[in-house]
Amino acid sequence: MPDPAPRIRKQVYELTVQDFLDHAIWEFCSDEEGVEGQDEATVRPTIKTELTDELPGACVLAARVGFAEGSSGAGYLYNCEADDIGCVQPNLLVSASQVNFWLGWMRFIPNAAERVQLGYQKIGKTKDAVFPISFESTSKVKGRALRAVVPGFMARGLDGKILVVE
Numbered sequence: 001m002p003d004p005a006p007r008i009r010k011q012v013y014e015l016t017v018q019d020f021l022d023h024a025i026w027e028f029c030s031d032e033e034g035v036e037g038q039d040e041a042t043v044r045p046t047i048k049t050e051l052t053d054e055l056p057g058a059c060v061l062a063a064r065v066g067f068a069e070g071s072s073g074a075g076y077l078y079n080c081e082a083d084d085i086g087c088v089q090p091n092l093l094v095s096a097s098q099v100n101f102w103l104g105w106m107r108f109i110p111n112a113a114e115r116v117q118l119g120y121q122k123i124g125k126t127k128d129a130v131f132p133i134s135f136e137s138t139s140k141v142k143g144r145a146l147r148a149v150v151p152g153f154m155a156r157g158l159d160g161k162i163l164v165v166e
Contacts (some may be wrong), residue, residue: 011041017093018075020062024139025051027059037160050140056080057087061137065092069129069163077142077148085162088148090135094122101133103155112165116153121160127152 009029010019019026022024023045033036043128051059065073073092080087085102092099099119103109123130136144152164 007041007044009038009044012043013098015043015060015076015093015098019045020074020076020093024049024062025059027054028057029161030058048139050143051061051079052142054079056084061139061141063090063135063137063146065090065104066134066136067125067129068131068133069125075135077135077137077146079137079146082147085148085150085154086156088135088146089134090148092123092133094124099120099123101153102151103153106155106157106163106165109155112153113157116165119153 010040012026015026025046025048026043027046028040029038029042029044032042033040046059049158057080058115059079060076063077065075067073073094075090078087078089079092082088089100089102092101095137099122103112103115106112109115120127131150131152133150135150154162155165157163
């Protein structure tokens with residue numbers, strides 16, 4: 001059955017505010033991984049307005065973002081349980097770029113401090129103006145908005161625990 005959504009394919013890390021205004025939910029093209037020019041980061045818009053039984057992390061959803069100092073912005077979340085920050089991976093959409101607050105495993109990011117500083121530069125705000133930052137999906141997952149509150153740039157330490165990276 002053909003997908004009635006337009007044939008648009010993008011890398012998830014290239015999505016913009018306009019992309020999420022046009023389509024609030026994007027899904028990974030796991031069924032198209034053999035297509036030339038596409039990989040595990042390729043997404044397409046979906047006509048779905050709510051997620052009911054999708055696998056965790058299979059879609060990204062537009063989100064409203066609230067900064068600690070009271071201003072707001074746009075971003076997105078992966079559809080996962082709100083308490084699994086490594087799966088939710090909140091991203092802020094800024095200008096023609098993105099800021100990901102989940103850095104991954106510390107053992108694989110030797111430049112974590114540089115990534116944090118670059119994040120603040122892209123956002124154009126200080127740590128106290130940004131954090132804690134909140135995300136709320138504009139679409140529902142199993143009947144409710146997906147929410148996440150992020151205390152800072154985060155990573156999983158060598159001991160497996162989640163830590164805030166300064």
